[in-house]
Amino acid sequence: MKTTPLHPAHLALGARMGPFAGFEMPIQYTSITSEHLAVRGWVGLFDVSHMGEFWIRGPQALAFLQFATLNDVSRLKVGRAQYSMLPNAQGGVVDDIYLYRTGEEEYLMVVNAANIEKDWAHLQALAEGFRVSLEDASDFFALLAVQGPRAVATLQKLCEVELENRKKNDTFMGRLVGKWVRFARTGYTGEDGYEIFVAPDEVGAVWQALLDAGATPCGLGARDTLRLEAGFPLYGHELTDQTNPLCTPLAWVVKTQKDFYGKGALLEAPCPRRLVGLLVEGGVPREGYRVWQGEREVGVLTSGTHSPVLKKGIAMAYVDSSLATLGTSLEVEIRSRRTEAKVVEMPFIRSSA
Incomplete structure (x- = not known):
C-alpha cells in the first residue's frame, strides 16, 4: 500500500485510515459530517497527493491534447485550466481529468489516482506520431486542496501573491509560507478555494501552517459527500470505460467541432x-x-x-x-x-x- 508524504501527519492527528486507489488515505479525523460542514461553513484542508500528474510538452502538445481529450484545449491561455475527459475507442471514458496550461508548449494533466498506470499507457500510445514529450511526474508532486468560504482568506494570510481577484480555473506560481508552489483556483467540493501543488519534501510545512491558520483537516469521506452535493462525478461510478459522456449532464465537455480519438464511436453510441x-x-x-x-x-x-x-x-x-x-x-x-x-x-x- 502506497502512502502520501503526509502519512505521518495523518497518524499524528488520529485519522482513521483506509485503502483508496492503492494508497492508505485518511477517511476521517473526527466525523465525516463535521468535516463536511467545516468546508461548507469555513475552510477545510485535504491531502490529495495520491492524484497523478503528467507533463505534456512540445511543439505539438496542443494538437496532441486536442486529439486525446474531449474539451477544446485551443481555448486555454497560459495560466488557465479546464475540466476534460480522455475518450476511448468504444465511446466510453478512460478517465476524467483536469488540464492546466502552464506554458506556451507545456501542459500539466491531473488524473485520478486509480487510473495513473492506465492513463499513462493510453497517452503514450496516442502520442506516437506527435512531436510531444510526456513525463509522469506523479512522484514529484504533493497536492493539497483548501476549500470553503474562508479558504482564500486563510491562504492569503500565508502568502504575498494576490489570491482574491483570481478567476475560477486560474493557475499561477507563488510562494506560500516561503515555499514555491503552484496555485490553482480549482476543487472538488463545490466551494471556493485553491488546490496547491507543492514539492513532497515541503508539503508538511504548508500543511501545518494551514492547520495553524484555522483550516480543518478533512478526509476522503467528506470529500465524497461534498462532491456528491456538488453533483461532481467519480470515475468508476458515474464515469467508466463503458459510459458515454453524452448520456450525462457533463455532455458540455464533448466539443464535437473538433476531431478526437474515438469520436465516431462516441457520437454513434x-x-x-x-x-x-x-x-x-x-x-x-x-x-x-x-x-x-x-x-x-x-x-x-x-x-x-x-x-x-x-x-x-x-x-x-x-x-x-x-x-x-x-x-x-x-x-x-x-x-x-x-x-x-x-x-x-x-x-x-x-x-x-
Whole structure:
C-alpha cells in the first residue's frame, strides 16, 4: 500500500485510515459530517497527493491534447485550466481529468489516482506520431486542496501573491509560507478555494501552517459527500470505460467541432439510460441500489449518501432515458424497502461564492 508524504501527519492527528486507489488515505479525523460542514461553513484542508500528474510538452502538445481529450484545449491561455475527459475507442471514458496550461508548449494533466498506470499507457500510445514529450511526474508532486468560504482568506494570510481577484480555473506560481508552489483556483467540493501543488519534501510545512491558520483537516469521506452535493462525478461510478459522456449532464465537455480519438464511436453510441440526480426522501441511498417505477426496474444508483446540508438522501443514477426529466417520481430500493425519489437538478446545493 502506497502512502502520501503526509502519512505521518495523518497518524499524528488520529485519522482513521483506509485503502483508496492503492494508497492508505485518511477517511476521517473526527466525523465525516463535521468535516463536511467545516468546508461548507469555513475552510477545510485535504491531502490529495495520491492524484497523478503528467507533463505534456512540445511543439505539438496542443494538437496532441486536442486529439486525446474531449474539451477544446485551443481555448486555454497560459495560466488557465479546464475540466476534460480522455475518450476511448468504444465511446466510453478512460478517465476524467483536469488540464492546466502552464506554458506556451507545456501542459500539466491531473488524473485520478486509480487510473495513473492506465492513463499513462493510453497517452503514450496516442502520442506516437506527435512531436510531444510526456513525463509522469506523479512522484514529484504533493497536492493539497483548501476549500470553503474562508479558504482564500486563510491562504492569503500565508502568502504575498494576490489570491482574491483570481478567476475560477486560474493557475499561477507563488510562494506560500516561503515555499514555491503552484496555485490553482480549482476543487472538488463545490466551494471556493485553491488546490496547491507543492514539492513532497515541503508539503508538511504548508500543511501545518494551514492547520495553524484555522483550516480543518478533512478526509476522503467528506470529500465524497461534498462532491456528491456538488453533483461532481467519480470515475468508476458515474464515469467508466463503458459510459458515454453524452448520456450525462457533463455532455458540455464533448466539443464535437473538433476531431478526437474515438469520436465516431462516441457520437454513434445510444443513450438508453441517462445520468440524473435523485432526491431520496427516506433512508440512505448507496451505490448499486435499484431504481423502480411501479413494478418496473428502471435504473441503478452509481453513488449515494445522506446530505449533511439538506438532511436528506441524495444520489446519482442511470435511469431509462424516458424518465430522466426533472420532476419525475421514482422509487429507490433501500434494504428491500422502496422509498420515494424524485429527479432533480444538480448540483444538489450551490455555494454562495
